[in-house]
Amino acid sequence: MALKTDSLQLTHEILALVSEIDEFKGAWRALGTLAPERLSALRRVATIESIGSSTRIEGSKLTDTEVERLLANLEIKSFDSRDEQEVAGYAQVMETIFAHFAAIDITENHITQLHRDLLAFSDKDERHRGAYKTLANHVSAFDPDGKEIGVIFETATPFDTRGRMQELIHWTRSALNEQSLHPLLVVAIFTVVFLEIHPFQDGNGRLSRVLTTLLLMRCGYAYVPYSSLESVIETSKEGYYLALRQTQRTIRSAKPNSQPWVVYFLRALQQQKRRLEKKIEREHLVLGTLPELSLQIIEAVKERGRITIGEIVSLTAANRNTVKKHLATLVGANHLTQHGTGKGTWYGPKSPRGINHGKS
The missing domain is CATH 1.10.3290.10 (Fido-like domain)
Known part of the structure; x- marks a missing residue:
């Protein structure tokens, strides 16, 4: 041109x-x-x-x-x-x-x-x-x-x-x-x-x-x-x-x-x-509001579609109890959805209607 x-x-x-x-x-x-x-x-x-x-x-x-x-x-x-x-x-x-x-x-x-x-x-x-x-x-x-x-x-x-x-x-x-x-x-x-x-x-x-x-x-x-x-x-x-x-x-x-x-x-x-x-x-939605571990968890869910606590621990090398706390926060804020309870628990993408499944 x-x-x-x-x-x-x-x-x-x-x-x-x-x-x-x-x-x-x-x-x-x-x-x-x-x-x-x-x-x-x-x-x-x-x-x-x-x-x-x-x-x-x-x-x-x-x-x-x-x-x-x-x-x-x-x-x-x-x-x-x-x-x-x-x-x-x-x-x-x-x-x-x-x-x-x-x-x-x-x-x-x-x-x-x-x-x-x-x-x-x-x-x-x-x-x-x-x-x-x-x-x-x-x-x-x-x-x-x-x-x-x-x-x-x-x-x-x-x-x-x-x-x-x-x-x-x-x-x-x-x-x-x-x-x-x-x-x-x-x-x-x-x-x-x-x-x-x-x-x-x-x-x-x-x-x-x-x-x-x-x-x-x-x-x-x-x-x-x-x-x-x-x-x-x-x-x-x-x-x-x-x-x-x-x-x-x-x-x-x-x-x-x-x-x-x-x-x-x-x-x-x-x-x-x-x-x-x-x-x-x-709106108090500052860049980086979510901790790095939470972002890693969300990215892993996006890539895999679903993930367990054990898989997150293996992937991030984070403490299991720390992972549980981050997951509870992410589920509570509707960033992720919890499926099942106990050993069968896994986490998936956020619910489109803000409905969480299972217990935190």
Whole structure:
């Protein structure tokens, strides 16, 4: 593709940001043992923030409270305003991503389907949803009266769009499969080039943020649904657009400069994970709450499906009475389920409905 990624300078700041984000990615293993209802609550708050922020970035006026109220009644499938239609579409696509990200590879077909679903409730977009643009959609500046006063950025022509999208998708898949570039940098470059192409008549900004979440989750950043990246972008919108323009102006040149956007993107991811850390601290669910032995026991259950006290003692070399105490705590907190009593006792994954079997 035309974008030359070998021109990206891996500065100390970029390497430090990547390292910090990846460290948290690894630490999420401990948080994955939290009670399901707490994880579910964190995700619901983050989803509301993401939907509200992403649609407001594009001009919606709905507050997070109004978004939450609307999400509680999504089954009505009928909405009074364009803002509500956009929120409903974004919510539907986010749930699809969260539930099926492992099966949604980055392909033209999946991207156009996600665009179609994103605009599923938007009456204004009925003719062009799920299809590449047929008219120019350059990014323009407008005066307070809504009159266009100039083109800020020229996007790909309708004629060039399909070819450029195929080029971008091929590069992204190859870079991830071959691991020729760190996945965070691949996601950053995909996003900025996607927005430079602006492949659809409308909905490009919202879809770019959906695809960012999809790519991050496919790359193993499992914590992403629990903290809103869109909210971070909304609070730094001026920097977001500035970084985009600085990089987009050079993408097709002999000396492309990915630096401004990559740094902004990684800083936004850093802020996203730091917000999640603070939320966890506020709920007294600090990283590393579970002792190392408890984590070892949980990991062993995940790998084996079931385990006995004797097997844990052999595996960890821990004292039998200590193992019993950790198991009692894990069962009581619904991290594990006890089956049977006496010598026949074994332990399995947590009960999906919080019901423990047997006696502690």
